[in-house]
Amino acid sequence: LHAVKRPGDKQDGLAVFVDKRKFELHYVENVEFDNAGDRVALLLHVATKWDRKHTPLAQRSFLVVNSHLTFPHNQMYASLRLTQIDRVLTAARKYIARQDLYDVPVLLCGDFNDFNDPVYRLVTKHGFTSTFAQVHGREARITHCNHNNREVGVDFIFGAHLQQQDALTTPSDTPTGRTLDGGNPRLQLAPVGCHLVPRRLPDVVRLKRPQFGHDWRHVQAPVLLSDEEELVDYWRMVSDHRPLVATFDVLDGLSSSRAVAAPLVESAASVEMRTALDADFPDDEAVDGLSP
Numbered sequence: 001l002h003a004v005k006r007p008g009d010k011q012d013g014l015a016v017f018v019d020k021r022k023f024e025l026h027y028v029e030n031v032e033f034d035n036a037g038d039r040v041a042l043l044l045h046v047a048t049k050w051d052r053k054h055t056p057l058a059q060r061s062f063l064v065v066n067s068h069l070t071f072p073h074n075q076m077y078a079s080l081r082l083t084q085i086d087r088v089l090t091a092a093r094k095y096i097a098r099q100d101l102y103d104v105p106v107l108l109c110g111d112f113n114d115f116n117d118p119v120y121r122l123v124t125k126h127g128f129t130s131t132f133a134q135v136h137g138r139e140a141r142i143t144h145c146n147h148n149n150r151e152v153g154v155d156f157i158f159g160a161h162l163q164q165q166d167a168l169t170t171p172s173d174t175p176t177g178r179t180l181d182g183g184n185p186r187l188q189l190a191p192v193g194c195h196l197v198p199r200r201l202p203d204v205v206r207l208k209r210p211q212f213g214h215d216w217r218h219v220q221a222p223v224l225l226s227d228e229e230e231l232v233d234y235w236r237m238v239s240d241h242r243p244l245v246a247t248f249d250v251l252d253g254l255s256s257s258r259a260v261a262a263p264l265v266e267s268a269a270s271v272e273m274r275t276a277l278d279a280d281f282p283d284d285e286a287v288d289g290l291s292p
Contacts, residue, residue, distance in 0.1 A: 004030045007038045014042050014066050014110075024049060026057070027099075031067070031091045036083040041067035041110075043091055045099070048187065050252050059186050060252070062105040065092055072113055085119050089126060105189040108158040111241070115139045115153055128158035131246040132194040140196060144241045145207040153203070157246045163188040188251040197243040207242070 002025075005013040018025050024047045031041035047060040067088050069081050088108070096102060108128055112119055124130070133139050143155040196203050 002028050002042060002044065004040045004042055006040055010038060012068075014040060014068060016042055016044055016064060016066050018044065018046060022049065023047065024052075024060075026061070027095070029091060029095065031065075031088060033084050033087050036087060037070040037080050039068060039070055039084055041065060041088045041091070043088075043095060045095070045101075048250065048252070055252070058099075058101055058104065061101055062107065062187055062189060063092060063095070063101070065106065065108045067108075067110040069111065069113060069119060072117070078118055081113070081117075081119050082122060085122060089123075103161055104186055105162055106160040107189075107246075108160070109156065109244075111154055112156050113154050115156075120156075123158055127160045129160070129162065131157045131159055131191045132244070134159075134162075134191050135194045140203040140244070142203060142205065142207055142242075143196060143244065151207050155241055155244045157194065157244060159189065159191065162248075163190040163251070189248045190251070191246060192249050193245075193247040195245055197245060 001015060001017055003013060003015040005011075025044060026047060027043075027045035029043040031043055033039050033041075042065065044064045046062055046064055047057055050060060052060070065088060067084070069084050070077055072078065072081060092106060092108075096104070106128075108123065112123070114120060130139060140153040140155070142151045143153050145151050
């Protein structure tokens with residue numbers, strides 16, 4: 001468990017859990033936003049344990065970044081939120097440059113407050129793709145009911161330098177294989193699934209504000225709950241958001257065999273509302289925002 005608390009007297013923060021039976025943790029950074037709001041981010045350098053004696057670290061590595069941006073109370077917060085996400089991307093970019101990890105997969109997850117605001121557009125312009133949208137062809141409709149009782153889809157697991165699922169069956173020495181600088185194949189991640197918890201409920205199920213104080217001791221397992229509203233409310237004991245889970249196929253760059261990893265990231269951050277913010281971003285081709 002790696003966690004960081006928000007500055008000041010705020011009680012919430014961020015946490016990332018790493019299964020050390022399957023992965024090595026090589027670096028953890030608490031990304032400070034300084035004067036850009038009382039928020040934080042976590043950056044982790046994770047590597048598989050496959051063939052450690054013969055496979056260089058860079059070829060087994062990926063990055064995980066977790067953040068929760070400031071709530072957009074009004075349009076004045078647009079600039080602040082863009083500054084925050086820029087600090088996050090800059091931290092990842094600098095670490096990649098220091099460690100020569102160019103082209104490794106990067107997972108960026110958290111509460112981004114909207115699916116069509118300047119932050120979302122900036123992230124996608126800089127080479128990130130929403131895993132839910134990649135799997136389902138659209139974003140999740142409802143992941144949270146904010147304090148204005150608006151039902152919004154605001155939680156994301158973004159990925160950069162991810163592999164297409166059909167490319168995982170292609171040997172790494174073919175032209176489709178992604179490589180690090182110098183021609184060495186790198187770890188490949190391909191999204192194979194992304195869903196909200198509980199999984200059997202669609203992403204359009206209505207949400208309400210959490211009603212704390214329920215006695216759930218009679219429920220031995222959430223599967224026993226039949227009422228949709230009650231089932232969603234049960235899971236919100238963990239968060240006021242429905243948890244978002246992504247699953248990836250993982251392929252060692254030196255092997256043509258496939259291996260399936262457990263869900264790597266869960267995002268159940270906290271947000272308050274969605275807002276419509278106008279920003280002028282060029283409609284040119286997306287660029288890789290992680291390159292120097």
